[in-house]
Amino acid sequence: MDDNLFEKLRILSDAAKYDVSCVSSGVERKNNTVGGIGNASAAGICHAWSSDGRCISLLKILLTNDCIYDCKYCLNRVTNPIERATFTPEEVAELTIQFYRRNYIEGLFLSSAVEKSPDYTMENIYRALELLRYKYNFWGYVHVKVIPGANALLIQKTGMLADRVSVNIELPTRESLSILAPQKKVENILKPMSLIHNEISRAIEDKNHFSNAPRFVPGGQSTQMIIGATPDSDKTILNVSQNLYDKFRMKRVFFSAYIPVMSSPNLPAVSTMPPLLREHRLYQADWLMRYYYFNSSELFTEIEPNLDLEFDPKMMYALRNIDRFPIEINKASYEELLRIPGLGVTSAQRIIRERKNAQISYDSLKKMRTVLKRAKYFITVKGKYYGNTKLDPDEIKAEIRMKEIQKQISIFEI
């Protein structure tokens, strides 16, 4: 380790920070190796929170930021005059181990710009991973990027050693991709995704027959899309996500609000604010698709292809489908409970358990810390409706807006 490392870490973490995924969940592994270090915890562990409030779980770095591509939205594009740096695999391994021993991180997230060729880059990523696993005996969490266009055998070998892999889809439509990243082809992105999906399915199948069958990315694959760099609607974005979940059994689809870092006629002006609220709403909708049995098609109507920025997607769904409410807390099924705004998985489970003993009262909903200020408009408890409005979308909206204004006024009346 020498001073040079500070410089490299500065350049190569700066280039990696816009990658959103920092998740370390999905793999449970004890440290069963001889002389090895590290394990993995299924729930995932966050180790630090940076001043933007994002969780830091993994050491997130690029192997190199030296890129042959010229994607318009990317800081590392070949025509951008920036400092370039490249880590040696030993440096990556040493940094990971030293940070891990001090409990700064849960593992490594290794990404890379495309240096020379996809195969050349993929091979270097594999080398770093192999060194980390076998020479340094590291068995903490490792997530690596798969480079579109890389040789299938290389991808397979990488998948045997990584906990999670991801191929970035970058943008939700073929048109957007051809405008902003003309050198990237949709087919080259979908091919490795499909390969990884097939390998995962095969590994799971093998595991059913032989308990010591090798694992293939046990944490599954994920991907990421840039939001707001192109005019694609939320409906388009979430339909693509739904397809990725259905077809490739994706673990996560991440969204990254586009931060205008350079000017181009095809991009939003540099002065544009990153669409953070929109990104937040997309994540909420994504959550509904993964944990609340929603399908993306239920979230939109013929005329409205975007999520509501004012109300969260579940609230929006309820207001647009008011005929399905109110739902009686003491009779509803688990799936029905999950459709109520303000009620999460934990509350729904508590309600189901507590109902075994007695009817649920409005007071016990309070004690369960259900978010009643949202839920009350959409439920009845023992037949009684607690919203102080009619069951009418406009009245409910007006009431919630008024409550919000009252809250703001009261701040000044201290």
Add this chain to the structure above:
Amino acid sequence: MDYLYDGTFEGLMTCIYYHYKKGKATGIYVISNYQQSIVYQSEIVETDILKAEIVSDAINRLISKEAYVHVYYCYLSNDAEKENLILDFLIFAFKYGRNTMNFYTHEKVLPINEIYKRVAREEHRVLGILRFSEIGGILYAKYSPDNDISILLADHFADRYKHEKFIIYDEKRKKVVVYANNNWEIKENINIDDIEFSIKETMIQKLWKQYFTDLAIKERKNINLQFQFVPSRYRKNMTEFK
């Protein structure tokens, strides 16, 4: 009768045993914190491992494993009333048996649930934010948790750092977890002064601090959110905030 115990979990369970077998407990208190009551007599209970085991076993068998874990976490909490909340909960629970934990919001059950959640949340948080430094080949972490959670951390780090030696020091309770050669133990009444770091250790800490600062996206700055995740009381022992 007020029962007084030595502060150990086994001591607390022994008191529960006497509540059923000897005479109703009007309250359970740690001996050293006890203030003589005008109304009730008090009695010092000597911790009896066998009696404690009978109670622990009964909780697991007649109520549930979940209830046992809740009671144990509650015992580790810093709640001033925890012994009496546990006593009230167990009186209720031995009556309702396996159905107990379905009474989530019942007045005897809710406090145990809420305290459990608080302790479990701190445990999970500390698994992430505990910071080790290497000192003479040993990994050393100092922290100051709200609840007495050291015993909950030991297995996690013993597995993770299997071939290392480490010490986790709770400076508030003067308590350490010492791990070496596949074995950990807890020692009490220990004082550890601050130790100077080597050049290599200082360099790695600097690398981490630089990484931590660089990673933040300035267009997304959100200090309030950062404080929600890492409250200031934890920061004094975290490398990146020093």
